Amino acid sequence: EIVMTQSPATLSVSPGERATLSCRASQSVSSNLAWYQQKPGQAPRLLIYGASTRATGIPARFSGSGSGTEFTLTISSLQSEDFVVYYCQQYNNWPPLYTFGQGTKLEIK
């Protein structure tokens, strides 16, 4: 099983600043990496797939990068609604054995 490790667990950033969230895979997942955002009391929603492609309707302040084992989600100019939890997930297997990171909580500094 591929283990996904997100860091940090909690990230404190001021509104308007940039946030950089990391995700590491225990073995290469190529570019088969997605990021999801989960607001309190809501279902997660897809932000990024293919490591760097924004999903439909996702603002341009969200960007993803990386390949292989190291990935980054960058949120430029943080808005109040961005201070929630983010998960990475690899989908580089068939038959499928998808795994998520443990999540990063973005909090207001």
Added chain:
Amino acid sequence: EVQLVQSGAEVKKPGESLKISCKGSGYSFTRYWIGWVRQMPGKGLEWMGIIYPGDSDTRYSPSFQGQVTISADKSISTTHLQWSSLKASDTAMYYCVRMGGYYYYYMDVWGKGTTVTVSS
């Protein structure tokens, strides 16, 4: 609009059976894999399994194989997640998800979730 509409919250006792549902609309239901994801209270996301409604090909996470059954009824564009004997540890939110992509699939549309509470 693509939507996954899940059935309502359930409260059950240990040992009881349960089947929850997820109805897809706004897209060709039989042409996309549908997955299920568990989120235990205050915890992260766990992938449980996926099903292709076109032919009911089903794949499970090893962690959930034998613990749950995923099925589909393409005539009503609905997939199901069922338990034959619930445990307290099955208490969680369960999300159905549409799998986007080709060969390598990500979770592009999420249902709002079904809360399952198992308590004596």
